[in-house]
């Protein structure tokens with residue numbers, strides 16, 4: 001599951017504290033060291049705030065370490081939807097703030113001299129199907145109406161014919177891990193502290209301060225930023241009622257050929273995304289896509305298998321170098337939640353729901369949150385109001401979420417599992433019933449057995465087995481656990497109970 005980006009050892013040289021071993025006081029406690037937490041840490045430490053960043057695992061080891069690394073305001077086909085749902089001003093502000101974010105990232109890279117393979121590229125949403133062309137044209141019209149100079153094209157440089165594409169110029173790509181390594185250096189040089197292997201388990205208000213509980217110690221601070229990807233505090237906030245997670249897959253390929261220019265993504269489903277990247281000074285190809293709701297079962301054949309088919313079709317002599325996947329949070333109205341965590345927690349902030357476009361949106365979120373801490377007005381804050389009360393534009397997904405939660409919380413728990421212990425083959429897993437209790441069993445390649453209680457430690461949903469990664473995944477909110485019960489992905493942060501066999 002390791003990504004191309006995390007194969008680089010650059011993060012090992014970062015001066016992190018190993019883990020929190022004492023009580024501390026700071027101005028801002030930032031929970032989560034992905035791109036959002038580190039961008040907030042960068043801006044705040046530059047302004048002279050003392051920051052402490054707590055990271056459950058290692059730096060950028062979750063969504064950000066497994067991203068595609070496109071920096072663009074072209075968030076697939078989005079502006080026709082935004083204009084129809086919220087009006088032209090709203091859509092234009094969304095476009096402008098994401099364009100500004102590209103420039104902000106470039107400014108940081110230049111100012112701090114960060115070598116992260118940043119490159120301006122055109123970005124394309126394409127279709128190969130004639131009957132999808134109308135959707136591309138609608139998007140083109142919506143974007144043009146906002147005064148943005150996009151182009152409708154019929155050639156992109158991809159190694160296959162397309163029916164048409166919409167092109168945004170002067171977008172960019174980078175190596176996200178090299179970028180974050182640069183941010184970490186800036187933070188620690190300005191006396192910011194980054195603690196790894198430090199899991200925040202709760203945050204409480206104490207007069208006008210906040211107390212964060214982590215590793216049996218406390219962090220006292222005036223401000224808290226929840227940058228944990230999926231907010232780990234269920235109450236207040238209730239984010240678990242407003243978002244789901246979607247997983248996508250990526251492969252990195254040595255094609256042994258000269259590659260195309262630009263960054264590309266398909267308009268329809270299944271999504272296919274293409275860009276090039278540098279690996280050992282060589283240009284290689286990244287192909288991504290095949291997304292599905294996290295926790296829903298899928299197979300190697302339908303995910304990596306399909307991406308590999310695409311690679312082999314257009315580059316028959318290619319070698320697959322890396323395979324990885326990750327997931328992102330998607331809100332029901334497709335807009336991120338950025339700002340105050342809840343109405344009752346004025347100095348606690350959140351940024352989440354980046355819907356697979358978190359390179360720009362994390363910069364947008366960091367600027368809004370920093371402005372709130374500094375007491376500055378931010379003209380884009382209204383787009384992403386985290387305490388908004390009418391999130392349900394996407395009725396289909398809302399219904400899906402309710403059905404999924406009801407099934408996983410109640411109905412599936414009542415169903416008898418189909419498999420018996422003896423039917424589980426080596427190197428696979430399943431839920432079985434033992435004395436009326438559900439038990440999750442994984443048998444490794446040598447037949448060694450791991451038994452867990454397959455109930456998510458976040459909100460109690462029944463987990464499902466993921467045969468691709470050998471993990472237990474939550475179909476409700478997307479938490480994931482290793483086959484031995486170790487928590488891997490938020491919003492859960494506790495391990496599963498295990499059984500001795």
Ligand SMILES: Cc1cc2nc3c(=O)[nH]c(=O)nc-3n(C[C@H](O)[C@H](O)[C@H](O)COP(=O)(O)OP(=O)(O)OC[C@H]3O[C@@H](n4cnc5c(N)ncnc54)[C@H](O)[C@@H]3O)c2cc1C
Nearest residue numbers: 032034035036056062063064067068069070200357358359
């Ligand atoms: C396959 C895929 C491809 C993508 N490609 C692109 C792209 O090309 N361009 C783009 O703009 N976006 C892309 N995205 C989206 C982007 O990667 C994410 O939106 C972004 O990385 C999220 O950053 P984050 O900082 O919010 O989360 P993360 O990077 O997940 O960081 C959150 C951190 O918080 C830590 N944490 C969690 N709980 C706790 C706790 N209780 N205590 C302490 N620490 C905790 C986690 O360990 C983690 O390190 C993609 C997403 C996917 C799924």
